[in-house]
Amino acid sequence: MRSLRTRLIIGIIGAMLLLLTVFSLIVYSVIRRALVNQFDQSLASTARILAASVEMDGDEIDLELDVQQMPEFQRPDRPSYYQLWRHDGTVAAKSPSLGKDDILRFEGPFSTPVFRAFQMRNSRPGRAVGFKFSPRADSRDSNRQTAIQQALTLVVARDAGGLHRQLSFLQSLLLVASGVTIALSVLIAAFVVRQGLRPLDSIAAEIAAIKEDDLAVRVATASVPLEIAPIKDRLNELLSRLEDAFKRERRFTADVAHELRTPLAGIRSTIEVALSRGRDTAEYQTVLSECLAIVENMQIMMNNLLMIARLDACQVTFRHEQINLLEQVDSCWGPFSEKAIGREIAFANRVPNDVTVNSDRDNLSMVLSNLLNNAVEYTNDAGQIWVAAQNTDESVEVTVGNTGCRLTNEQAAQVFDCFWRGDSSRKDAGVHSGLGLALVKRIITALNGAVTAQIDQPDTFKINLTLPGPHAATSD
Amino acid sequence: MRLLVIEDYRPLRQSLTKGLREAGFAVDITGNGQEGLWYAMGNEYDVIILDLMLPGMDGLSILRKLRAKDRQSHVLILTAKDTLEDRIKGLDLGADDYLVKPFAFKELLARVRALLRRGYRQKNPHIKIKGLRIDLTRQRVWRGRDEISLTPREYVLLEYLAMRAGQTVSRADIWEHVYEFNSSASSNVVDVYIGYLRKKLERPGKPSLIRTVRGRGYTLGAQP
Numbered sequence: 001m002r003s004l005r006t007r008l009i010i011g012i013i014g015a016m017l018l019l020l021t022v023f024s025l026i027v028y029s030v031i032r033r034a035l036v037n038q039f040d041q042s043l044a045s046t047a048r049i050l051a052a053s054v055e056m057d058g059d060e061i062d063l064e065l066d067v068q069q070m071p072e073f074q075r076p077d078r079p080s081y082y083q084l085w086r087h088d089g090t091v092a093a094k095s096p097s098l099g100k101d102d103i104l105r106f107e108g109p110f111s112t113p114v115f116r117a118f119q120m121r122n123s124r125p126g127r128a129v130g131f132k133f134s135p136r137a138d139s140r141d142s143n144r145q146t147a148i149q150q151a152l153t154l155v156v157a158r159d160a161g162g163l164h165r166q167l168s169f170l171q172s173l174l175l176v177a178s179g180v181t182i183a184l185s186v187l188i189a190a191f192v193v194r195q196g197l198r199p200l201d202s203i204a205a206e207i208a209a210i211k212e213d214d215l216a217v218r219v220a221t222a223s224v225p226l227e228i229a230p231i232k233d234r235l236n237e238l239l240s241r242l243e244d245a246f247k248r249e250r251r252f253t254a255d256v257a258h259e260l261r262t263p264l265a266g267i268r269s270t271i272e273v274a275l276s277r278g279r280d281t282a283e284y285q286t287v288l289s290e291c292l293a294i295v296e297n298m299q300i301m302m303n304n305l306l307m308i309a310r311l312d313a314c315q316v317t318f319r320h321e322q323i324n325l326l327e328q329v330d331s332c333w334g335p336f337s338e339k340a341i342g343r344e345i346a347f348a349n350r351v352p353n354d355v356t357v358n359s360d361r362d363n364l365s366m367v368l369s370n371l372l373n374n375a376v377e378y379t380n381d382a383g384q385i386w387v388a389a390q391n392t393d394e395s396v397e398v399t400v401g402n403t404g405c406r407l408t409n410e411q412a413a414q415v416f417d418c419f420w421r422g423d424s425s426r427k428d429a430g431v432h433s434g435l436g437l438a439l440v441k442r443i444i445t446a447l448n449g450a451v452t453a454q455i456d457q458p459d460t461f462k463i464n465l466t467l468p469g470p471h472a473a474t475s476d
Numbered sequence: 477m478r479l480l481v482i483e484d485y486r487p488l489r490q491s492l493t494k495g496l497r498e499a500g501f502a503v504d505i506t507g508n509g510q511e512g513l514w515y516a517m518g519n520e521y522d523v524i525i526l527d528l529m530l531p532g533m534d535g536l537s538i539l540r541k542l543r544a545k546d547r548q549s550h551v552l553i554l555t556a557k558d559t560l561e562d563r564i565k566g567l568d569l570g571a572d573d574y575l576v577k578p579f580a581f582k583e584l585l586a587r588v589r590a591l592l593r594r595g596y597r598q599k600n601p602h603i604k605i606k607g608l609r610i611d612l613t614r615q616r617v618w619r620g621r622d623e624i625s626l627t628p629r630e631y632v633l634l635e636y637l638a639m640r641a642g643q644t645v646s647r648a649d650i651w652e653h654v655y656e657f658n659s660s661a662s663s664n665v666v667d668v669y670i671g672y673l674r675k676k677l678e679r680p681g682k683p684s685l686i687r688t689v690r691g692r693g694y695t696l697g698a699q700p
């Protein structure tokens with residue numbers, strides 16, 4: 001693609017060239033016509049004077065001598081010639097300077113001069129006028145009939161070198177003037193275009209100055225031309241989006257680092273304190289199992305993070321199959337039932353037996369386990385947990401609810417953010433990484449479903465899942 | 477010296493408590509912000525080790541409230557937040573030190589000792605009073621050329637008296653700074669331990685170091 005600058009300059013110069021050519025041609029042809037006309041008028045008046053001096057005396061034709069001696073016919077530099085024919089084609093008279101040469105005979109309608117350009121014997125340009133007329137009759141012979149029959153043809157020719165010199169001077173004048181104008185307009189166009197495109201350069205300079213580590217900068221060229229303003233605005237919007245994305249990434253990385261620091265501090269401090277003096281075997285065993293527990297939690301967190309990263313990068317493949325939801329919920333509840341009984345939490349699986357979802361078994365079970373784990377963790381003692389489901393047209397709506405919720409609706413909207421924890425209900429730091437629901441959201445989205453959190457009554461927390469129904473088309 | 481640890485991560489809280497107690501400090505612990513504030517308001521801790529992200533109330537709010545009430549305890553922020561802004565914010569809100577997790581336990585101990593010395597305007601980690609010499613870092617005590625072997629309890633009591641050398645220290649002060657909140661000991665334990673200390677420190681024919689100020693308490697190294 002050519003540059004805008006070249007394109008503009010070529011456009012301007014092309015238009016100038018076209019205009020100048022048309023203008024020059026018009027000027028040339030108008031002036032040429034005027035000059036030729038003037039030449040022809042002078043030629044015609046000479047012819048008329050000559051014709052008026054022709055006297056017919058019977059068959060004799062007389063030309064007055066002083067007319068023959070007219071300066072036009074005597075000038076050596078731009079000589080004129082005449083020749084007179086009778087109507088039968090015989091030459092009645094001609095310039096003495098013609099010698100044996102003849103002028104080409106031509107004529108127009110009676111008493112109307114006709115003009116013609118020709119090349120003279122000495123190859124100089126010339127113009128001639130042909131004129132058919134009836135000569136003045138001798139007063140002694142007044143036979144008009146004869147006069148008409150005796151119509152004569154007069155051709156007067158003149159060297160047109162001067163006219164041609166003038167015209168070619170005009171040509172070269174116009175050419176030079178056009179050339180100079182074009183040359184000047186190239187310079188002016190280049191200047192104007194450069195000035196006109198300067199805002200682009202300044203924007204380009206601003207953009208070039210934006211570093212990837214400081215995306216808070218915006219393109220702020222104060223007096224941006226109207227045409228570039230939308231580009232500037234879109235660019236700033238893009239920068240905003242990029243900045244947000246980068247901020248999210250950075251916050252996520254910082255959060256990960258932060259979340260890893262705390263358990264690391266736990267391991268390090270536990271080991272250092274243990275090593276600070278001699279201990280007995282039982283004490284070492286306690287320390288080691290404490291560290292192991294921390295490491296196991298870290299491992300769970302790393303696995304969740306890895307899973308989230310893979311889901312974000314669309315690197316997880318799913319194997320869809322028909323799954324009976326009732327059975328799936330029961331099998332996911334298994335590991336939590338003991339803990340729930342210990343805290344007198346009532347669990348109700350209200351999923352109808354005929355509800356089937358088309359989903360990936362491992363991932364669906366990860367989702368359900370996460371939700372049930374959260375529910376057991378945050379339900380009040382002697383509270384309730386339930387799972388309900390119903391078929392709609394294409395999909396299955398699943399609800400996992402629990403009592404004992406102390407979140408606000410505002411907080412409920414945040415539960416799917418990475419590392420978010422309902423702080424006040426956080427029982428033991430390090431055990432919950434704040435990744436469970438973030439993972440749930442990503443898995444459900446990847447499974448073509450949707451998930452929302454909701455506070456129903458003041459203390460009831462509900463997670464609503466929309467899953468593809470048994471007849472949903474699988475799209476991997 | 478009495479410390480308060482406010483830290484919600486159980487493994488860290490446990491190891492801190494264990495390590496600090498073994499280093500001779502009286503340590504109160506809590507994993508909840510509000511509880512932590514309650515402890516800090518109600519007792520004269522020498523140093524409070526404060527996590528920032530806490531359930532109940534975050535660490536910076538605790539700090540703000542403590543300083544607003546003019547509590548003089550030294551506060552060491554112990555957190556995973558490591559950015560410059562976080563450090564500056566913490567220190568500007570009135571914290572005395574800032575340590576980022578994970579940390580070396582020995583460094584934490586050294587910083588706590590430094591804060592204690594600062595609290596008692598004691599720049600020199602070696603205290604000398606009338607032929608009594610205490611190495612605060614290694615927790616060793618000499619009288620003249622003889623090293624005196626003390627139990628941790630006895631050492632802590634001596635250290636506190638030495639930090640406030642020349643002042644009259646009440647039994648309540650000793651109780652407040654040397655014993656833990658949940659300690660089952662009663663206040664006459666102080667008198668018992670003062671007795672132990674005297675037995676180990678005093679030398680016949682030399683001026684006594686620990687004097688009883690009737691009705692007010694004890695003083696170490698004051699001129700008779």
